[in-house]
Amino acid sequence: MREQPPYLRVADLLRQRIEERVWSAGDRLPPRAQLAQEWGVGENVVRRAQELLISHGVLEGRKGSGTYVAEPRERVRMVRSRERELSGGSPFRADMSALGKRGTWESRSDATVPAPAGIAARLGIAEGDPCVRTWYEFLVDDKPVQLSTSWEPYDLTAGTLVMLPEGGPYAGKGVVGRMAEIGVTVTHAIERPEPGEATAQEATFLGVQRGALVTRIERTYYSDKGRAVETADIVVPAALCELVYEVRITP
Known part of the structure; x- marks a missing residue:
């Protein structure tokens, strides 16, 4: 069986922390450099994992501010x-x-x-x-x-x-x-x-x-x-x- 790509593994780790309420809706995630060091991957791997979760509506990026856990949005x-x-x-x-x-x-x-x-x-x-x-x-x-x-x-x-x-x-x-x-x-x-x-x-x-x-x-x-x-x-x-x-x- 092929090994899971690193960015998917990191995406799963990010999801797990959100599900475990380590981070709640509206919380800002730690810097990518910090997460990359903790999980032993490159910053680009963390970036790709975050982009995946942004596309799934789990995270949201705010220009010049960072990446946050997505909050429910009012239409x-x-x-x-x-x-x-x-x-x-x-x-x-x-x-x-x-x-x-x-x-x-x-x-x-x-x-x-x-x-x-x-x-x-x-x-x-x-x-x-x-x-x-x-x-x-x-x-x-x-x-x-x-x-x-x-x-x-x-x-x-x-x-x-x-x-x-x-x-x-x-x-x-x-x-x-x-x-x-x-x-x-x-x-x-x-x-x-x-x-x-x-x-x-x-x-x-x-x-x-x-x-x-x-x-x-x-x-x-x-x-x-x-x-x-x-x-x-x-x-x-x-x-x-x-x-x-x-x-x-x-x-």
């Missing part, structure tokens, strides 16, 4: 409506504020990234045309609940104060507010939700099990000229979020 309601876009600022932050929670996000932008074929088609540009790509991890009370990758045509915002969505004086203002600052009026968005399963990478970031049910939303904003000004792929885990679409009826 948060996310409303998709016209009114949330017209409220000004970040719709996500407004949603969380209405629930009495703190909505924040981590982001990373890259300028002049060549548009893949699918993104180019959604933006109405040529494949390979430069875009500003921004990756987001949305947090509620410092815990991840949603991922998003946004693409904007580089020629639309190049040389302006809103070129980087999370940089400059209009950082965090949202697509509608930022575009208004350069004279572009966003009039509507189209969203296409589809069910899916979390990839290993998504599961690690979100602290859910690999293969957990998610809703993937393909969203594109359009200006009053009919031009697509931004498109995004949004990942919402069903275990953490309740998606609600509000439809206004005008008599």
